[in-house]
Structures are given as structure tokens and as C-alpha cells.
Amino acid sequence: MSVTVRVPAKVNVQLAVGGVRSDGFHDLANVFLAVGLYDEVTVTPAESLRITCSGPDAHQVPLDRTNLAARAAGLLAARHGIDPAVHIHIAKDIPVAGGMAGGSADGAGALLACDALWGTGSSRDELLAICAELGSDVPFSLVGGAALGTGRGEQLTELEVGGDFHWVFAVADGGLSTPAVYREFDRLAEGLDVPAPVASPGLLDALRTGDASALAGALLNDLQPAALSLRPSLADTLAAGTAAGALASLVSGSGPTTAFLTKTPDDAQQVAEALLTSGTCRTARVAGSPAGGALVV
Ligand code: C5P
16 A cells, blocks of 8 residues: 655745854744645555655655655654654655755655555644654745744744735756755855845735736745855846746755746746757746645645
């Protein structure tokens, strides 16, 4: 018997970053939007815990106990006094180390899949608490849709979305380390007064009304200067997408994936083709939003 869970990627339509806290994390106002690129996590009883991964970027995925999917299975098993003897297979379609929460998606997916496989019957709140222990973005991977994340991003308030938004994601060569991007943010902010992060009312309105032009005007990522500082070539990718007719462009989360909002699905196809021919990215993917959260399939 196996259980498979499908989990979406995310883009941060607003990532407002505050000062560094005493625990080393940053306070955030993090507006997550789930997008239609998915990993599938399948769990099957086995002699002992092991992970495999398939997909074009599978070689970049750690297959040891640091993988969030393995940690999720371990945490759930420990809570219920179970041996986490399970084979976790990740069919990977979300860019690896790309700022689209692919690792977090696998954590949330493995958690939901193991809960179903073992019949541990966790409540939504119990699952969310384990997700928060796994990482700041993991609760959102479970929930999907759109949500405002406060605290270090793990405290979610679900948001209403009044329409579909169309995106292109330009995948860069190689990943960026999230802690390194936050460290660069701190370096760039040295000596400056970093205001407390707040969600923009205009951005929340644009989501609620499904207004792509208004959303384009309100997109904001405080980590973008840090990501560009570590990877200056991303400026060329952003410029290529804008020149190809995207309504707006920004770095996705801590990057290096860049995100382009377009008016229609056809525009998204055009922007993706232009990005591919520009030679400023490894590949370009089209995806719609909002997407649903983790789901047993
Ligand atoms: O929570 P997660 O394990 O995904 O965070 C990875 C790293 O990103 C943290 O170790 C920290 O360096 C940085 N981070 C942060 N503030 C947040 C979220 C993440 O500084 N709110």
C-alpha cells in the first residue's frame, strides 16, 4: 500500500523583512501565493527510512535525514511512538533551492502522506504545528491558496483571492542558500533603521479583487537586493522578462528563481519563450495561481 500527496510551489507576492530577532530569524510580513508547479511525494512501508527522488534536478536533492521529508516522517513517528520505516519517493518538479519552497513542499507532503499511511489521524492544527517545527515556509505548503505569514512566516492567516493570476518562472543555474541571502540582507541593512514589516493593504486588495495590474504594481520583495547582490546576473533575467511584456517581475523568495506576472496565459507563454531565447535563464516554466494545498491523490 502507498499514499501519494501532491504539493504546490509558492511565490511571495510580498516579502517584507524586519530586523533580525534574538533567535536569528527575521520577523516577516510574508504574503504567500501557491502556484501550479507540484512535487508528488509517495510513501510506502519499507524496512527502514529511505528517500529517493526523480526528475531532471533530482541529483541536487539531499537524500539523507536532512531532507525535510525525512524529518517530517521522523517527527510524526516520534509523536506516535512509531518506527518511521517508510520509503519516501519524491517526484520533483519544483525548482531545487530556487526560492519556491520545494523542500518545504516535500516536508508538508511527506507529513500528510505518512499521517494517512500510518492512520495517525492528526488534526489540521497538529499537522501545522509539526510543519512550523520543520521550517518557516512549511505550514503554507500544507495550506496552499494564499496566506499572510507573520512571525518568522509560520503564523498563517488565509487570504481571499478573487481571480486567477498567470506567471512565468525563470529557473537559474544553481541554487541560492536562504540563510546566505538573509545574511546578505543583514549586511546591506547595517546601520539602517529596518521598519517593522507590514502587509500592504493595496496588495491584499489586488489579491481579493483578482486585479493583475494592481498586483503587478504592488509586488515587493525585500530580499531582492540581497539576492541580486549575491547573483548580479539575475538583473538581466528580470530585464528580459519585463522587455518581453510581463506586467512585473521580481525575485521569488530568496531566489534565484525569478517570477513574471502576466495578464493572460497566452502572454505567459510568450514571455516564457522570450526568456528561453534570451539566454538569461536555464529554463522557463508557466504556472497559474492560486493552487490548492497539499492533497492526497
Ligand atoms: O525556517 P527555515 O528553516 O526555512 O529558514 C531557513 C533559514 O532562513 C534560517 O536558518 C534563517 O537563516 C533564514 N530565515 C530568517 N528569517 C525567517 C525565515 C528564515 O532569517 N523568517
